[in-house]
Amino acid sequence: MSLPYKNPALAVEARVRDLLARMTIDEKIAQMHAFWLMLSEDGEHIVRSDEFTGSSDPQRLKTALGHGLGQITRPLGSRPVSPLSGVRALNKLQHFLCEETRLGIPVMAHEECLSGLMVQGGTLFPSALAFGATFNPELIEAVGRAIGEEARAVGCRQGLAPVLDVARDARWGRTEETFGEDPYLVGVLGAGYVRGLQGEKRDLLATLKHFAGHSLSEGGRNHAPVNLGWRELNDTFLLPFEMAVRLGNAGSVMPAYHDIDGEPCHSSHHLLTKVLREDWGFDGLIVADYIGISLLYKHHGVAADQAEAAALAYKAGLDVELPGDDCAAHLKEALERGLISMETIDAVVTRVITEKFRIGLFENPYAEEGVIRLRTPETLDLARKVAREAVVILKNDGILPLAKSKTVAVIGPTADDPLALLGDYSFPVHLIVSELSDSTDQIVTLRAGFEAVFGSDKVVYAKGCHILEKRQFGAPVFPGDVPDSAVLNLTSPVSTSFDLIPAAVAAAKRADVAVVCVGDLSGIFQTGTVGEGSDTDTLDLPGVQQALLEAIVETGTPVIVVLSSGRPYNLGGLEHRVAAYVMSFFGGEQGGHALVDVLTGAVEPSGRLSLSIPRSAGAAPYFYNHKFKSAGAPVARHFGSDFPFGHGLSYTSFAYENLSLGAPEVDLATGEIIARFTIRNTGTRKGTAVPQLYVRDVRASIVRPLKELKAFGRVTLEPDEDSQVTFHIPTDMLSFTGPHHRRIVEPGDVQIMVGPSSADLPLSATVRLNGPTRIIGGDWRMVSRTVIEPRGA
Structure with a gap:
């Protein structure tokens, strides 16, 4: 008779309850970490050993795998291995875990996929910074979709992308991994990438990183502390993550290495639980950046040892240690020392196995060896299109x-x-x-x-x-x-x-x-x-x-x-x-x-x-x-x-004309700002304009930026042709973190500026927001809408 947790006809919640009740403490802890293994088709897997990940005793590995495993770290992406050989080796490991362990819980494989699936034979797309330069969310969603298809083909069920850090300091080496310096642009492109990668079923998890503020490190130095207050953190650095969670239904989040005002992100209950899960409704997995939990005792000095570091991270809201088990292996000790409770461990394991059930891993644990398709003519065309538009x-x-x-x-x-x-x-x-x-x-x-x-x-x-x-x-x-x-x-x-x-x-x-x-x-x-x-x-x-x-x-x-x-x-x-x-x-x-x-x-x-x-x-x-x-x-x-931001020339010229507002006054609680204008190709060649709308809060209760991007589009015009462009900006998008650290929309005048770049804004108007100050709570309108109506030559 089949056990209830193995019955796909039962609700996920029921399967999770049944499985959790059957698990020993060792089997639970096994789901809370990964191993970084060099997999082999013959099943003789070995632990990757280097200065970064440390090393692991082979006999301990064999014993540990007998309890199951939460994730396998980059099974195809750690070294040159043919996709077919890599899939066979991954399937070999999966077969052992599904057929030869007591409970048969399948492992989840993750790979890097920032600019293409990072395995041998994967399509090599342009960098994320190039993605940003396209100002084309639909195109970046298509890129995510293509990368997701390649990932699924090799058995990958979690991709460690996109990077939603907002670029701030060009000295920082990871600037190239970002979409750019504007939080709205990063959020729109990031949400599109997530939707594409995960698909409608979310059977492959995108991983938002690095949560949060990683790009404002001291001096642009890797891992360095971040010193900023809650308002800037929320309005600039958290915004893209919130957009990807709310608009993209992102399946995973990865905390950053640094500390913010002395609190390491990997042990921040405020970020990982209060903001992410409680405020935003995130329901996926939080996975550590590689050795991120270890840094709590090795570098940050907020934990005395591995056991305390593990307790801090998991109590904060983390679910899976990557890339190995440096700290998770000491969770039984942490229990004995009273550093963590069984209730917390059960809550973490519940989230991990819930996601494995939800993505269908129990029913479809193996990658199909005969249908591996990487680097197809379609993905090469897409890579070329992105590179062109960048x-x-x-x-x-x-x-x-x-x-x-x-x-x-x-x-x-x-x-x-x-x-x-x-x-x-x-x-x-x-x-x-x-x-x-x-x-x-x-x-x-x-x-x-x-x-x-x-x-x-x-x-x-x-x-x-x-x-x-x-x-x-x-x-x-x-x-x-x-x-x-x-x-x-x-x-x-x-x-x-x-x-x-x-x-x-x-x-x-x-x-x-x-x-x-x-x-x-x-x-x-x-x-x-x-x-x-x-x-x-x-x-x-x-x-x-x-x-x-x-x-x-x-x-x-x-x-x-x-x-x-x-x-x-x-x-x-x-x-x-x-x-x-x-x-x-x-x-x-x-x-x-x-x-x-x-x-x-x-x-x-x-x-x-x-x-x-x-x-x-x-x-x-x-x-x-x-x-x-x-x-x-x-x-x-x-x-x-x-x-400056938004700048870029064409081989033709464009005129921006006739800005008008849908209404000079808008209700701040439910309204939207409507801005209409005409773009005309005044040159002799066909060309593509990228109109951009910026806003400036004329007077507010806290200091606000000089301008902020709130809408953009792409308009292709023949010579002498023009189009009417209409931007619809919900008043919620004019919100900011107010004096009491709550997101608010205030009444008053807002300057609307339109043009081809952040420094070239020939059209402007002022709209007034009417009504009492409104606190934004729960879901809010985060994205503007662009309507383009061709008017002829």
């Missing part, structure tokens, strides 16, 4: 679009390096830290993109300089935290060699135009110049790239600069001397094709900056939606941005 034309003196009759010198350290098109959480780049590698033959470099269109006889290539002469694990301390930094004498691995510049100068002189490709090499923990743990103290181009660029500009050959990077950089004043300046971020495996598509005009440029390019690192943290006094008094010379 290209931002920052400056153009008329040289673009580039005529195909030209002879082009393609110069620079990022021009022919496949890894220069990938972010830190792409499979080939992530392997570097483990001193492993994978094929990059499928990646279309910028040089290859030019040669495919112009022909190799019209493309002259010169590397010009190195960024890193050797890609290798180079962090002196892993994961980068030391007791006393004063005793360290760190040497930069960035190249200082000028040897290749003369050949590049010669190449430029032989060509009609020089495309100088500069930027970053992404890599975690100082294996790159940007990425997790690869922070910086300057926004100058890494290494001798500035000297290379100066030498090419001095040849007199017209120069197009292409910045492929994970953060914005300055060009030392050459921004004003080059013929064109283009930002392509990390374009993924189709990046070379996509860039040339845009530069030649085969595709009209439509990318917009999702973060400002500060004039100086001395102004960091810099962001467009700052407050009036942020610039200092008098205004600091290093403050501001020549290329």
